[in-house]
Amino acid sequence: MVLSKLFSSSRSRDKEIEKKYIINGYPLTTSPVIPDILKHQVEFKKVKYGPINLVGLTFAHEGSDLVKPESLELIRKKMLAWFQKDKSYCRNFSTEFPKNLIAISVAFTNFEVGGSCQEYKLMNDVKPSENGFFTHRKLSECIQCTYYNDMGVEFLAGISFYPAPHGKPKLLRSNNALLYLANCSNIQYPLGDRHKSWGMTQRKHYGRFCSISGKHVLLTCSQDDGVPRHYEFDHVSKKYKRSLCKECCEDFFTYKWEEPKKDTPAIPTPIVIVEESVPVAVTATDSESLSISRASSTESLIEGFDKIEVSSDAESDIDAELID
Template sequence: MDFLFKLFSARDEENEMNYIVKGYPLTTSPVIPDILKYQVKYQRMNGDRDTPILALALAHEGSDLVEPESLEVIRRRMQLWFNEYPELAKYFEKELPRNLLAVSFTHENFQMGKESCHDFKLANPYKEAENSFYTYRKLSESVQCVYYNKNGVEYPAGACFYPTPYGKPKLLESNNALVLFATSSQIEYPPRDRKRSSYFVHFKCYGRYCATTGRNIIVTCDTSDGIPRHWDYNHEIKKFERNLCYECCEDYFNYTWEEPKKDSPATPAASPEPASVTSVPAPDAINDSDTSEVSQADSTECLIEGFEKIEMNTEDAESDIGAGLIG
């Protein structure tokens, strides 16, 4: 029995890692994990201006349903994420309760709704556009991101973290990195010149949707050669990397800010077509041959020719970018 348990556990871990690397589908409704069937309480916590920016889903008090190491991943991340909100950061100073089933957190100008840990809304005084909508994408079995779609742009609204149930793959390093990217690859709403954003001014990086990779990513521009790169995490070797991307280089060098038009009609986000939760498999990973489909400027190709990716160990990534970004 012990052998069979280990065998099926290994298969579960391999299967989840494949989805993490290749990517889960974009959906028009949230994927509800099985563990939430034990929820008996939903609690929201406020930041500034009485705006709920943190939400918890809880089972009966005294329940012990999830891996404590998985809880520790989100505890550390949320303590940093909410460091400007002392009351919220204080909640994450001590061990989280074992009956905690989900933690939801918002980006700036979004708030948690009253219905569930998947209920995200624009915060006051912003109003949702008539044709706007929300989409969802899992990054792993523990991390699911939420996006507000307006005028063809996919704005990250926040994310949900589900601690790993007992007996399931923990993938602690991967989930730690995925929460970091869920918090840091933001595109500000309302839209503004990204070169004036605090992330760009202080850390020389910004978030954008990259069609080549099929996801929201972080572009870092603090390289000595002046060439922007994706800041990414290699889940197979468990290391942070900075990787070249023709599309993001072209976008970086050709970028100009234009004030958005008022009352322009909303269109679907510039991302894969939202799919039903049950019918669409994860897309294949983008390989080097696929990059030829992306429009490339000759000048951009000349700029990045001969440059290689830069590998970073976890300690360097955390201290150099991660800790600063989360603040």
């Protein structure tokens, strides 16, 4: 009984520590942070859409049971919601993920998965910037974003999701919200006119990096006054909230689009992760950061898909199913 209480108390402390990291933010790094679970990887598979490596799946030995199934189910349902309009594509995620799946990688517009679960690269037909480079930032112990940096802007290249290992907190609601906000605050490469973006024209929201918050934020202008507000998730109360920000308001009212001096043609990508509508408001254990080459050294489900038409509908709310 005493041991049970001690174990429960330890897990509770882990949960509170991770929440503090999530709230305060993780640092930006030049190399991806390699979670300990990746030491079990034996296979890396790329799931193609035509010539594009859209999704990457990292497996441990067959029969391994290393992660919590609820965490795997979270990312599976998220992917179903992102691509809900294409039934043929969703069939690839229609059944539960295998228990030996320890990382899921999803590339964003004009990028594709590279040689490992944490590596992303520009599509072959997309012109790179002369000074472009990649950086990485964890959002939680389960989520790490990879950014392509150009002209002082961080463009989301991909999201790597690591299901929560057994013995660690799931934080399902927090991770669900973090995935949602990362997607919606995504700035697509190459840089375009914010006023003409899909988010602004369809949902009255857009993303930017806020130096006051020290992170990418989703701004929503859907209220009557049209003033942008941070749309955030309170990881303590587990509810969404809106708040005013002086920096973001000044940026909004002084913003003026100017064509870049050097033309970087936008190559349309047949796969676009849908910018979801705003719902109603309601490092402690990792290995040291290593270079991408090391992650690649420890390296398809399906070689091609039918044409995918991505839904522009609001994401179905799965929070009601998440008890954490």
